[in-house]
Amino acid sequence: MSIRHGLLALLERGPMHGYQLRAAFEASVGGTWALNIGQVYTTLSRLERDDFVRPRPEGEGGQRPYEITESGRAELSRWFSTPLERTDRPRDELAIKLALAMTTPGVDVTAVVQSQRTAGVRALQEYTRLKTRPSDQDDLSWRLVLDSLIFQCEAEIRWLDHCETTILRHRPGPVAPAGAPVEERERNRR
Template sequence: MSIRHGLLALLDEGPRYGYQLRTEFEARTGATWPLNVGQVYTTLGRLERDGLVAPDGEDDEGHQFYAVTDQGRAELRSWFDSPVSRTNPPRDELAIKLAMAVTVPGVDVHAVVQNQRRHSVRALQDYTRLKARAMAAEAAGTGDGSADLAWLLVLDQLIFQAEAEVRWLDHCETRLANHRARPTAPGAPASRRTGQRQELGER
């Protein structure tokens, strides 16, 4: 998640101070990725250092406002125009957990998969209920149009991600069952496995 670009997008609409940025960021993403004010101001400090934002005065209560610079707008447009790179996939805790579970003696991998599957199905049900409520609010015209749309897009991504995770866990179950049914055979040479990982990283 690019917090710096999210803050730049909000500042592109007009100057804001830290707490406003935090509140609006969470409103548009449904608080899916909550921020604390300290994190916001740390990011603003880095953006200012990089010439992407500049102080823009204070209000009567002493809140420091920030405004996006021309360089910041150029950075924001470049972010919107560029696809999110998959060259170096982010570390996935679940994938790492299962990769370790199948190699550590005494771990019930089936139980690990089933526990995660139950959790993922519950999350999917929760996201689906949230989406139904958001769509009802949008249809009734009781919300904030663009903010509601932003939240629905985030919910769709969370739903698709949870669905994919459940499918992957089902696939893991099948692969584990097939592996248990196979006669023990020597694994692939280390050099071959390393080459496969390097090839994946190059794609």
């Protein structure tokens, strides 16, 4: 998700200045994504450049609120109606790490898998604890964000389980000495 579209969605509720936008953004994602105020103002100036928002007169506190424009609304609507492409998401560092662990000498892949699994379960414990906090029971959007984190975590752990099973099933036999016939080396590799 881009901060651009997040801010546009918030401005659709009504005009807001930078600090209000930051607070509203963090409230809607339940503090899972902290923004600094510099990011908010940089994004606002780009949105203004693209004619998606426009500034309004300064308020009493000297803060300048922004409002969404018609083309900003059209952009927001396009964003909501277009599914995210999987290729738009950042590369999966964990998949790359495991692939490298498989081919790097001296690395215990199952230990890498287990430490990641433990970290995943620890995160799940934390999310579940947050979910059961009485103060968070009625905040539906926050609960959905938490559920999303729980589902992602669960998917990662299931994938790790799958990796471990696959690795154990295909674990090679003892490596044949360098001088052994190629056939034997190939056989051991399987």
